[in-house]
Amino acid sequence: xxxxxxxxxxxxxxxxxxxxxxxxxxxxxxxxxxxxxxxxxxxxxxxxxxxxxxxxxxxxxxxxxxxxxxxxxxxxxxxxxxxxxxxxxxxxxxxxxxxxxxxxxxxxxxxxxxxxxxxxxxxxxxxxxxxxxxxxxxxxxxxxxxxxxxxxxxxxxxxxxxxxxxxxxxxxxxxxxxxxxxxxxxxxxxxxxxxxxxxxxxxxxxxxxxxxxxxxxxxxxxxxxxxxxxxxxxxxxxxxxxxxxxxx
Ligand code: APR
Numbered sequence: 001x002x003x004x005x006x007x008x009x010x011x012x013x014x015x016x017x018x019x020x021x022x023x024x025x026x027x028x029x030x031x032x033x034x035x036x037x038x039x040x041x042x043x044x045x046x047x048x049x050x051x052x053x054x055x056x057x058x059x060x061x062x063x064x065x066x067x068x069x070x071x072x073x074x075x076x077x078x079x080x081x082x083x084x085x086x087x088x089x090x091x092x093x094x095x096x097x098x099x100x101x102x103x104x105x106x107x108x109x110x111x112x113x114x115x116x117x118x119x120x121x122x123x124x125x126x127x128x129x130x131x132x133x134x135x136x137x138x139x140x141x142x143x144x145x146x147x148x149x150x151x152x153x154x155x156x157x158x159x160x161x162x163x164x165x166x167x168x169x170x171x172x173x174x175x176x177x178x179x180x181x182x183x184x185x186x187x188x189x190x191x192x193x194x195x196x197x198x199x200x201x202x203x204x205x206x207x208x209x210x211x212x213x214x215x216x217x218x219x220x221x222x223x224x225x226x227x228x229x230x231x232x233x234x235x236x237x238x239x240x241x242x243x244x245x246x247x248x
Pocket of ligand 1: 093230
């Protein structure tokens with residue numbers, strides 16, 4: 001299907017980054033088995049310094065640390081791009097690992113923002129997350145804006161916040177214009193992100209799902225692979241490369 005496809009969209013969730021050591025949300029032992037998602041709405045974050053302290057604590061413990069490296073699945077997708085087969089990656093992840101694996105930034109659409117920056121809600125200055133982590137390491141429990149002491153918020157989309165509209169629009173149109181849509185590592189239960197695979201199906205694209213557990217959209221998939229993303233995508237791209245080199 002990949003060799004025959006002209007425009008492939010890869011749609012990734014937290015499951016693509018678990019092999020990089022970042023916990024996902026809904027697997028056993030995932031983030032939401034340790035923290036209550038209701039604590040992590042934008043309303044809570046703005047409501048009290050205590051809520052902000054808790055959220056910064058969860059973010060630093062929950063894999064915000066910047067040591068995570070791309071894994072085989074991220075590199076396989078970057079190779080799809082170098083083989084000229086990738087239209088774009090639409091990701092729910094905020095870990096920047098697709099870009100670090102070599103997918104050009106203008107081909108990665110981050111529906112839930114990105115944790116590489118923090119933004120001040122008063123003066124709107126943006127700061128590298130590394131700088132904010134440094135402040136936390138030095139004992140600041142609730143980092144505020146180094147410029148105006150306003151509330152500093154990670155650039156990721158919190159529950160209750162609207163998604164970046166431009167990104168959502170582009171992701172929607174790319175999903176509607178691809179001929180193969182590959183979901184990797186997502187439970188497909190959070191909207192509007194989880195509309196993307198259906199936009200692709202409705203537009204006549206084929207759907208493949210690589211995910212360890214079942215999803216509500218499994219019945220629409222032409223291909224369903226319940227195996228780990230790293231080994232699966234690495235094997236798949238190896239076969240694609242061989243087929244493409246044979247057919248010249
Ligand atoms: N290989 C393949 N699939 C995996 C792997 C792996 N190595 N590890 C985990 N998975 C699967 C899990 O079985 C699970 O179905 O990845 C899926 C991850 O699902 P979630 O944890 O729900 O993550 P995601 O779908 O990205 O969540 C969407 O929810 O909390 C919000 O904003 C957050 O972006 C997130 C959104």
